[in-house]
Amino acid sequence: MSTPSSTPIPFSPEEIASEGLKPGEYDEIFQRLGRHPNRAELGMFGVMWSEHCCYKNSRPLLKQFPTEGPRILVGPGENAGVVDVGHGQRLVFKIESHNHPSAVEPFQGAATGVGGILRDIFTMGARPIAALNALRFGTLEDPNTRRIFTGVVSGISHYGNCFGVPTVGGEIYFDAAYAGNPLVNAMAIGLMETEDIVKSGASGIGNPVLYVGSTTGRDGMGGASFASAELTDESEADRPAVQVGDPFLEKSLVEACLEAFKTGAVVAAQDMGAAGITCSTSEMAVNGGVGIELDLDKVPVRETGMVPYEYLLSESQERMLFVGHKGREQELIDIFERWGLHAVVAGEVIQEPIVRILFQGDVAAEVPASALADNTPLYEREVLAEPPAYVQTAWAWSEGRLPNASAAGIDGKSWNQVLLALLSTPTIASKQWVYHQYDHQVQNNTVMLPGGADAAILRLRPLEGDDGTSSNSGVAATTDCNPRYVYLNPYGGGLAAVAEAARNLSCVGAEPIAVTDNLNFGSPEKPVGYWQLAEACRGLADGCRLFDTPVTGGNVSLYNETVDSEGKPQPIYPTPVVGMVGVIDDLDLICGQSWQNPGDRIYLLGTPLGDLADETVTLGASEYLKVIHGQVAGRPPKVNVDLELKVQAACRHGIRQGWITSAHDAAEGGVAIALAESAIGGELGATIHLPDTQQRQDTLLFGEGGARILVTVSPQYFSLWEEYLTQHLAAQWMTLGTVAQANDPLTIQTPSGNPLISVDLPTMVDSWRYAIERALDN
Structure with missing residues (x-):
């Protein structure tokens, strides 16, 4: 200076x-x-x-972010990124934040966030075809959070619906870390209409x-x-x-x-x-x-x-x-x-x-x-040489500190009660109260409705003069980030955000191709805040390289902090949201997350249940640990990139062969919650058989980790599918059970046949579908 x-x-x-x-x-x-x-x-x-x-x-x-690739036409530095999606089509997309305006004036803050990102798209010469959003709020027990939440959702729906763009996907987390400082990240996608960008x-x-x-x-x-x-x-x-x-x-x-x-x-x-x-x-x-x-x-x-x-x-x-x-x-x-x-x-x-x-x-x-x-100005700050004290304390936690998990349950709760409690947690519960306010079918290109799959799917209309080769192609899009993982391990959490976004796309049959990111963090002027930012960026950069999804642009939103009643600044959880797009060559070969047919066999791709040696599945940083035990602790699950790539490739292959009838990422809440969500969506029960293992029963049911996808396969393809899995995944898969009839419960039983969980569909639906409405009515 x-x-x-x-x-x-x-x-x-x-x-x-x-x-x-x-x-x-x-x-x-x-x-x-x-x-x-x-x-x-x-x-x-x-x-x-x-x-x-x-x-x-x-x-x-x-x-350090990778920004080049064979499909990248415009990278960072312009209003939005542009990628080649084949058949002469060019996709334009970007994500941006409107956090502080939404905290002060939720409706207009969110509405103008949508308007701003749409302008970024059509400034490039593209017509907006879809919008997504990634939202974070405090807990719904807080009246101020309820005011901000309802105002933000109203603002998003107002602008998108009036403009005429379908809001097709996104994600919402609720945590006290965001009280008073919500995150409102708006993503938009468009198709080039002009010859020149x-x-x-x-x-x-x-x-x-x-x-x-x-x-x-x-x-x-x-x-x-x-x-x-x-x-x-x-x-x-x-x-x-x-x-x-x-x-x-x-x-x-x-x-x-x-x-x-x-x-x-x-x-x-x-x-x-x-x-x-x-x-x-x-x-x-x-x-x-x-x-x-x-x-x-x-x-x-x-x-x-x-x-x-x-x-x-x-x-x-x-x-x-x-x-x-x-x-x-x-x-x-x-x-x-x-x-x-x-x-x-x-x-x-x-x-x-x-x-x-x-x-x-x-x-x-x-x-x-x-x-x-x-x-x-440019400030190159020193990064902490070792994780700060709060992380080291969290990593010292182990599952052994929890009460014993018996067949009857834990802490006075049965496993049925635990499952229903997690299903009714706003972060996991149905978001239909939100997306029913959005017009998600305007323009008539929405192939998969919100809530139906792990990623949104959009039809690509053929270009004028097209010979018809693109008439059945599409694109998929998703946003993802587990902020608790990033808080407890910024590098691993950043890497996990990329992995899960790619997994979401793979679950609908799409090939991941590119990323836009929104980095939401606290103050970089504080050593811990800058360490979180630096480590998360390193994780994102490695993830984007390993999954071959270059970054085309995005947004940085820092100083996301509020002041508590004692006047002390409280940063949000570090939240690097990943927006990812993928390509689909044939829209006849896609699938959603809901079970389709009684008699279909249920498979778990990735780390099998009961694997004691693999750190990719843990109760650390899990929704179960937070909701049931009130603890934010432990090491988040480790990302096994090699297994991720193999599992996602296997899922995409099975969908493209027409073998797989449903696919769903096992994320927050673990395998038990993923099973319940697929059962609810398909209105079909199932009987699940757990392996004989020394692993804790709560880890079996609710342990979280990447590289895990639940799929169902029709009977005529069992042998072809299992032969393929044996060849490409070796022992990293297992059969879980069979889809049952509509009036059957979801039953998860021990090797001896004793049910740990057995809940009928109407009970699960009531806990899951109306949780947010009930919280807003309190």
Whole structure:
């Protein structure tokens, strides 16, 4: 950092801090400009040097992610990633967070999160075809959590339903670690409609810069800085930092943009998301190696008396910035006006690599573009040499500390009661209360409805002039992360998130191809927080390399912390959400998680029940340990990558051969919960035979671990399937039992035939299907 100027600083330390800037960063701004910034320029640096925009704490860690592969057409650095899914089709996808806005104003925070990610997709020249979300909340016993939860779900459904994009999948966890600081991660998927992928780099000196879309107001002021600070009791006063969205206007915007892109008159396009005009002008300039001059007097506004600071930091929604070809301005303006939207020439591309902002005939701001969007602060912090004390304490826990698990149950609870208690836990229970509020069938491409499978499946419509070869192909998508695993072992938890996302896709028959990630963490300025971030990134990077799923982009959301009643900051669980997409060549060869036919045989692929030597299955970090025993402890299950790859390949092969009739990942709650979920979905019972083993019965039933998939196979394929398994998985599989009739219970019995669990379907359905509704009614 530079030596501070001897000239008096025109801003107080409090004013500098209010922009999210540190004293040393202000000194660096002075050095870059050769003078003190004015008020507008200070605000520009504040938002562009926020963690949300420049990733100053995470950028060194992100460099280890694999970003290239034969299917990758556009990787990190643009509005969204683009991959080749075959048959001439190009898929565009990305995930982003809107955590802090959703904590302060749940409905609009979540709604504008959806709107923002949809704009990232169609800015590339793609039509959005689906949305997913990854959500984390506190416990539903807390009235504030219930308010945030219902508001977020309403905001997501409002924007997606009104815009006309199906919300087809996602995941929800509930834990006190997220009380007051929910995680709202929105993912969107689109298909390219333009021949050329639209990128953000401005070019062509003298080309016009067009402002298109909605008007600019004071909503969303300083949203990027707000998203890069810890939440406090005073955060309610930051409601102006939460944007207000209009999904109907955005529906017109996508149509106008795609029509404009197809004319060839657009050189570059950039969404005005975080940091609004400041971000879009500086990033377009840097990405093109040019400068941009913009006149604020030409920007359409909806409020009077706005000053440059407000124009530049506003995050009003549904706005874009275009660079057009000179002489074709009116052609673009006419398109937007036909859709009822604003489109004005507000500036031009200039040779000098600066962002120059004009206002009322004067220069309101003039800053080197690279200082805002390229050569930004970077903090390479030291990573703890060994796990912090809380992790070492957790790892010292062992299953031997639990009461003895007898055939009758544990801790005064029968195994039937334990199963029902887990099924009614909101994290495991049915999410139908949520997804019934989403339109998941609009556009008529949703092949698998929410709740029906471990991943969403979408039909790919053939392109215009297509010979029909793509008419039966599809894509699958999922989001995944077990935050408790990451909390107790950030490296292993990051690796496990990639493994489970790939497993979810494999369970529907899809080949995993690429990842977008959303890194939700606490403060990186605290040694434990940075260790969690660094280790989780290392796990994600290794996972993406091992599963051959390069990262195409994503989002980093740090400073996710709240303040407890004693004024102490409490970080969330580290939560690196993985959004993954896969390809399906034939939609006739897919399957869901529900049992289909009485008489089908049930198999467990992966680590067999009763395997005492394998650390891939454990009660450590499990939902059972947390819910039944109130403990967050132990080592999370170890990821066996070689076994994962073999199990997932076997599952995909069985589905593509038409042998497998259902497939379901055994995740939270272990094999017993996976069996119950498949039984509930298929409305069929089963009799399961446990092996003769010395392993604890609760570990057999509820131990968690990767590389485990439950599948069912029709009788005519038993011999073919078992021959294949013997050849490719050796001893890493077993038969569990047979699917029974609709009026039969789910029975899990010992080798001697004594039932540990025997629960009828109506009882399981009641516990599982209505748990969230009951929690909200309390």
